[in-house]
Amino acid sequence: MVEESDAGVEQVARFCAEAFLTEALLAEFDSLVSDVLDASPKLEQILASPLISHEEKAGVLDRTLGTQASNELLRFLKIVSRHGRLDRLRAIHRQTHELRDRIRGGVLVRVATAVPLGAELARRVADQLRSLVGGEPVLEQVVDPDLIGGIVVRVGDTVYDGSIAGQLEAVRQQIIERSANEIQSRRDRFRDPAGD
Numbered sequence: 547m548v549e550e551s552d553a554g555v556e557q558v559a560r561f562c563a564e565a566f567l568t569e570a571l572l573a574e575f576d577s578l579v580s581d582v583l584d585a586s587p588k589l590e591q592i593l594a595s596p597l598i599s600h601e602e603k604a605g606v607l608d609r610t611l612g613t614q615a616s617n618e619l620l621r622f623l624k625i626v627s628r629h630g631r632l633d634r635l636r637a638i639h640r641q642t643h644e645l646r647d648r649i650r651g652g653v654l655v656r657v658a659t660a661v662p663l664g665a666e667l668a669r670r671v672a673d674q675l676r677s678l679v680g681g682e683p684v685l686e687q688v689v690d691p692d693l694i695g696g697i698v699v700r701v702g703d704t705v706y707d708g709s710i711a712g713q714l715e716a717v718r719q720q721i722i723e724r725s726a727n728e729i730q731s732r733r734d735r736f737r738d739p740a741g742d
Contacts, residue, residue, distance in 0.1 A: 652684040
């Protein structure tokens with residue numbers, strides 16, 4: 547998976563998102579990311595590679611998406627390719643959703659869990675997040691089996707980690723810090739035999 551998150555990437559992605567924003571194209575873009583890029587990391591690497599020319603990438607797009615994608619989506623992808631930005635597709639996708647949600651008054655909230663949230667649990671999570679985000683939360687659900695359990699919520703650049711993995715890491719850090727303090731304390735006593 548190719549994804550960057552620096553400010554420059556986000557600016558480019560926001561510009562592309564504004565050019566792309568219609569509900570039908572957004573649904574098609576969602577499908578491109580979830581059904582094509584997620585399922586075919588090699589294709590994503592080819593499209594993102596600076597070593598492959600725009601003409602070659604346009605040919606790949608025609609062969610892989612030509613019969614399935616709308617002319618509008620295909621044309622959009624070729625324009626992005628011509629400008630050397632196909633490595634930014636996921637950022638563009640994310641920015642498109644954030645822009646659409648802002649227009650609707652919603653706030654994009656990325657929710658990572660070890661297993662998929664059911665509809666009822668997703669509604670309860672959204673209800674609890676409403677006051678935190680100061681608007682209507684729009685959940686982007688991500689399944690991450692490494693979390694073991696619990697939930698990690700990302701709102702913009704702020705991450706709220708309530709996962710078991712996160713809690714275990716926090717406990718591990720506390721144990722390391724406590725052990726380091728104990729070792730230092732013993733060293734200090736050993737160096738000062740008078741006990742002062």
